[in-house]
Amino acid sequence: MLIETFMRKQLGLKAHAVTKVEETERYLIIHIDRRGGRLLRCGVCRQRCRKVHSVRKAREWRDLSMRKLPMKLRYRPRRVECPRCGLRVEDFPWAEPWARVTTTLSNAVARLAQELSWQGTARQYGLNWKSVATIVKRAVEYGLRHRARPPVHVIGIDEVSRRKGQVYLTVVYDLERRVLLWVGDGRTEEAVEPFFTKEMGRRRCQTLRVVCMDMWAAYANLVREYATNAQILFDRFHIVKHLNETVDAVRRELWRQLTAKERSTFKGTRWLLLKNPWNLTGDQKERLSTLVRWNAPIVRAYYLKEAFQLFWGYKQPKRAKDHLEKWMRSAMSSRLEPFKKFVRTLRTHLDGILSWTTQRVSNGAVEGMNNKIKSISHRSFGFRTAENFIAAIYHCCARLPLPIER
Numbered sequence: 001m002l003i004e005t006f007m008r009k010q011l012g013l014k015a016h017a018v019t020k021v022e023e024t025e026r027y028l029i030i031h032i033d034r035r036g037g038r039l040l041r042c043g044v045c046r047q048r049c050r051k052v053h054s055v056r057k058a059r060e061w062r063d064l065s066m067r068k069l070p071m072k073l074r075y076r077p078r079r080v081e082c083p084r085c086g087l088r089v090e091d092f093p094w095a096e097p098w099a100r101v102t103t104t105l106s107n108a109v110a111r112l113a114q115e116l117s118w119q120g121t122a123r124q125y126g127l128n129w130k131s132v133a134t135i136v137k138r139a140v141e142y143g144l145r146h147r148a149r150p151p152v153h154v155i156g157i158d159e160v161s162r163r164k165g166q167v168y169l170t171v172v173y174d175l176e177r178r179v180l181l182w183v184g185d186g187r188t189e190e191a192v193e194p195f196f197t198k199e200m201g202r203r204r205c206q207t208l209r210v211v212c213m214d215m216w217a218a219y220a221n222l223v224r225e226y227a228t229n230a231q232i233l234f235d236r237f238h239i240v241k242h243l244n245e246t247v248d249a250v251r252r253e254l255w256r257q258l259t260a261k262e263r264s265t266f267k268g269t270r271w272l273l274l275k276n277p278w279n280l281t282g283d284q285k286e287r288l289s290t291l292v293r294w295n296a297p298i299v300r301a302y303y304l305k306e307a308f309q310l311f312w313g314y315k316q317p318k319r320a321k322d323h324l325e326k327w328m329r330s331a332m333s334s335r336l337e338p339f340k341k342f343v344r345t346l347r348t349h350l351d352g353i354l355s356w357t358t359q360r361v362s363n364g365a366v367e368g369m370n371n372k373i374k375s376i377s378h379r380s381f382g383f384r385t386a387e388n389f390i391a392a393i394y395h396c397c398a399r400l401p402l403p404i405e406r
């Protein structure tokens with residue numbers, strides 16, 4: 001078999017033929033031309049067109065390498081007269097209309113970019129960083145246009161930070177399919193609104209049953225406005241995180257109140273707890289009792305935290321509510337300011353917290369995805385623009401389809 005025929009079959013060409021395979025020092029160039037009078041297709045709607053209007057100047061497309069030599073396709077595109085679209089550039093079976101690389105190469109690059117940084121991917125394929133960025137962004141655009149949109153019932157809204165907590169993005173997951181649905185720049189109500197209005201739309205919002213989110217978040221109103229059938233559920237992982245922060249606040253408060261001298265006593269006395277009481281000297285006994293007295297608020301905070309956690313085990317809404325009410329009363333009388341603050345927040349979010357008893361879902365299901373986003377940010381030394389970071393997140397977490405290789 002001639003190399004030209006072999007290449008034509010490899011490229012899956014029907015209306016085009018390979019006229020020559022040229023080997024230069026740096027490239028293997030595949031020259032392509034029209035094959036007889038076969039009909040070409042419109043580049044927009046792919047309809048077969050009878051009339052060729054004109055022949056344009058030659059264009060090149062990078063392809064996968066053949067052994068060591070990078071391969072290029074060279075062809076003079078035709079402009080066709082499409083009955084539907086008018087004058088258009090023809091459809092290329094080997095590439096998307098806009099692309100300067102073949103679909104086979106861009107898909108290979110896109111797949112590698114899900115595992116490596118854009119820099120690393122570029123190095124592997126001998127491309128520059130910008131080309132990889134373009135390929136990924138185009139792949140994401142294509143994927144978003146062509147992805148399946150089954151009805152969504154349970155979603156989790158969360159935030160991720162870019163550049164060490166200075167800039168925030170909001171991410172929305174389908175918690176049933178464990179897939180990323182949407183990423184938005186910012187974490188305000190206005191930033192998240194397009195998810196409901198554009199990505200979902202009024203009609204698709206109606207199937208939403210549960211929306212899982214942080215009680216500190218700004219978008220509860222959006223859920224009430226657009227997802228009228230959905231129950232808000234304040235995320236278990238976030239509540240536990242805030243609870244831990246509350247315990248921490250008690251500890252920090254206490255530390256602040258101690259004088260420098262007392263702090264040094266505190267630091268040097270932890271070993272006292274490990275000693276047998278009957279081996280302690282009078283002085284040590286006194287220091288230990290001071291230590292225990294100082295620690296009392298921390299111990300109270302700790303018990304409160306542990307007692308709260310029982311809430312997650314209740315299956316009956318009534319019992320869960322009773323437990324929470326009792327807990328809030330004891331926290332309010334704990335004389336621990338951070339806990340009082342925590343209770344006030346719980347009070348205003350009670351319904352969404354109690355939803356847990358009937359809807360046992362949490363953003364913990366997609367914890368791995370959040371970690372993945374962190375690693376994407378790290379391996380690229382933090383993306384400089386939100387646009388690039390958003391594209392990379394979609395690319396790695398949304399399970400988008402890649403363009404079909406024909």
Ligand SMILES: [Zn+2]
Binds near residue numbers: 082088
């Ligand atoms: Zn057309």
